[in-house]
Amino acid sequence: MSSVITRPILRGSAWLPASAVSLQLLACMGRADAADCALDQQGEGRVATIVDARSFRLEDGREIRLAGIERTGTDGASARAALSAVVEGREVILHGENDAPDRYGRQLAFVFVAGSEHSVQTELLRRGEALISSDTAEKNCAAMLAAAEQTARDAKLGIWAETAAIKNTESPGDILAAIGHFTVVEGRVLSVRQAGSVTYLNFGRNWTQDFAATIPRRIIPAFEGAGLGPKSFENKRIRVRGVVSSRGGPRIEVLRVGQIEVLGGK
Known part of the structure; x- marks a missing residue:
């Protein structure tokens, strides 16, 4: 399978429609499909504090929750440290379906460290430090995440190095x-x-x-x-x-x- 390009393609304010499909199908999609992940820009900021394994707070006070992934297993400290290593103190750009906060006041987003072509979600998945949550509706974005998780699983990285990962x-x-x-x-x-x-x-x-x-x-x-x-x-x-x-x-x-x-x- 060819490598996956994870830079988002912005298309105005459109969020491409998609019906849900199984992860088995997602993992088989190639570069063109994954690269067609269309996301609106939601703003930017500098990461001030790591809240937990999937969330951080920007200097302007906004709390951001990473879309599309879940923490691994029960080791919250390890997963939190992995996120900290990728984003803490860094300038980030936010992309997603909309910027409306969830019921806890958090903004759900795909996050890119300034200058990086890969989302934070993709980086964590490739390192075996996260799992796909299966709540990404846009099929090409979901394919991007599935390919990243498969990479770590094949290489037995992070959580996948453990026999009890599944x-x-x-x-x-x-x-x-x-x-x-x-x-x-x-x-x-x-x-x-x-x-x-x-x-x-x-x-x-x-x-x-x-x-x-x-x-x-x-x-x-x-x-x-x-x-x-x-x-x-x-x-x-x-x-x-x-x-x-x-x-x-x-x-x-x-x-x-x-x-x-x-x-x-x-």
């Missing part, structure tokens, strides 16, 4: 240890069942102990529109990413198509 559904206890944290889980779907308004992708036969991914009814049309009806996952190996909860056994609620990657095989 949790195995055959060890639900390991997944339970990550409750409340963004986690990547991999395994074979044994059955797909609907109960009320929720579809369960079951990775084991004991619902009180084994891992399951849950898809709310309102999300099903998005999967069907992407050619990934829930039943198509039965007997497939898939990778699921999201925040782990416990409802009997460990669970990840799937709210976006990009949270599931079909790996193939049985």
Whole structure:
């Protein structure tokens, strides 16, 4: 696969429309698609303080949260140090869909250190210091992130150097240890069942102990529109990413198509 150009292409105020697609498809996109990531400029500033592994504060008081990525595992100190090494004290340029703050008053943005062609998100992903969050709607921007994460995974950098970087559904206890944290889980779907308004992708036969991914009814049309009806996952190996909860056994609620990657095989 050719290298990915990560400089954003600005197109006035337009945010290119896109439907959600699986990470498997995103990772296969080439240079032209990734380079076509269209982002509006949202301003600039100098980084004064690192707030956490995904957020920092500018000298003018604005708090910026990195779009499209999550911290790795449960080691918040390490992830925070990685962000600090990239941006602290640096002039940065902000790009994104809009500059409206989230409910916590933070501006969500793709961030570029002045003079760099690569976003901060891409740099962290390439070093294995972050995970894709799957909430980037623009497919070419998502492809850019997917390619960066794949680079680190192939080279076993950062989190990917650890054998437990991806949790195995055959060890639900390991997944339970990550409750409340963004986690990547991999395994074979044994059955797909609907109960009320929720579809369960079951990775084991004991619902009180084994891992399951849950898809709310309102999300099903998005999967069907992407050619990934829930039943198509039965007997497939898939990778699921999201925040782990416990409802009997460990669970990840799937709210976006990009949270599931079909790996193939049985």
